Amino acid sequence: MPRAAATKTPTRIQRQKTRAILDAALDVFSQHGFRGATLDQIADAAGLSKPNLLYYFESKEAIHRTLLNRLLDTWLDPLRQLDPDGEPLREIRAYMLRKLEMSRDYPRESRLFANEMLQGAPRISDEINGQLKALVDEKAKVIRGWMQAGRLAVADPYHLIFSIWATTQHYADFEVQVRGILGAAEDGHFHDAAQFLTQLYTSGLTPPEGRTGGPS
């Protein structure tokens, strides 16, 4: 029984079922939050009986914890890729677009995260005050460096990052609202969003006049 910390080699069935469970759980948790989700719902969605589900995961919380842990890694990746040696404006825009793509490709993950935040991040606050804060601090420093070098309009780098998070995740988290107002679109309006946000951040961050640092 895999219930006590991975027994050596996970069987093919084990990997397969675990994946099905996590996928189903992502559906349910991202929609209803931790408290609002039930094991029966998850088991149903995964095509298993509840006891069978609990054969693969110790508890409801264990499933949720697993999801959150996996999430944070991929979630922070776009920011990690922000290159201190790149061209500032291009880097910011590319970061924003990567986040937007994440919202498009992983909306459930975005909503899972949002749900956790709304609840006061009871099971993820450590990571927020740890990993996440550290990474944001680091990148904020990079951005501030660019600004001080005159290669980017001066603005608070933290709030800049927040605004990128907010605007991009909005299309996943508030998808229903967007669809309600703009109607259903094949790509969920991500193309238009990308264009709008590119423009907003381009004109919002282009430095006023002469470039200090760049080549010619």
Next chain:
Amino acid sequence: MPRAAATKTPTRIQRQKTRAILDAALDVFSQHGFRGATLDQIADAAGLSKPNLLYYFESKEAIHRTLLNRLLDTWLDPLRQLDPDGEPLREIRAYMLRKLEMSRDYPRESRLFANEMLQGAPRISDEINGQLKALVDEKAKVIRGWMQAGRLAVADPYHLIFSIWATTQHYADFEVQVRGILGAAEDGHFHDAAQFLTQLYTSGLTPPEGRTGGPS
């Protein structure tokens, strides 16, 4: 018994208790969502017994419905105030600031709304496709008018509105995250946010060159 549609004059006690219940319910629902909230939690927070609570409201859903109805009204107010006859850039900025103030002063309402969206808006989709859409359509047309008159940089007005919603509500909905990264501040960093967003939208929406419409 007030349980069957308001009996004429609501007693002082009735008004008082109903308010306490709604306030407590706002706390609980905004944190845990509809499914995740329990009547016991709400009753506790309101300082009542569960049966006593159910003396004032028919059901859990009735409480939630009441909250959502009241919410939508105040929620759309900032947008309603957007004045077609005002100075475009000032109007947009003022709207953004009003929304930001709402996030600061009514964070629970913001989270209640967010929770409902995350769940797919099962009990509010009518209003979204009705009232909300109508208002947004109307104001988007106003904004597009400003853009076509050269009084505002050209951009998709819908996505502009979405970005304002996203950036401002972020400070309420993701408050834990903001606090985790920036530390606790008296005003929850709303001053800095206001400054950043003002700058972003000002430079992002200022029309490129000659003003067409305005007085000299």
Next chain:
DNA sequence: AGTCGCTTTGACCAATTGGTAAAAACCACG
């Protein structure tokens, strides 16, 4: 074919959940 370990099931539990019924307590008003 047998068997050993992995997987699944059915029956079950205690706690919690939304909600009810009726009696008791309270309160304003004549």
Next chain:
DNA sequence: CGTGGTTTTTACCAATTGGTCAAAGCGACT
């Protein structure tokens, strides 16, 4: 100070919830 309506409590309920347990089923390998 009593009385009629309002408010609150006590005692319940059936359904759902997260979770357990032992028995049954299954599958790969000898």
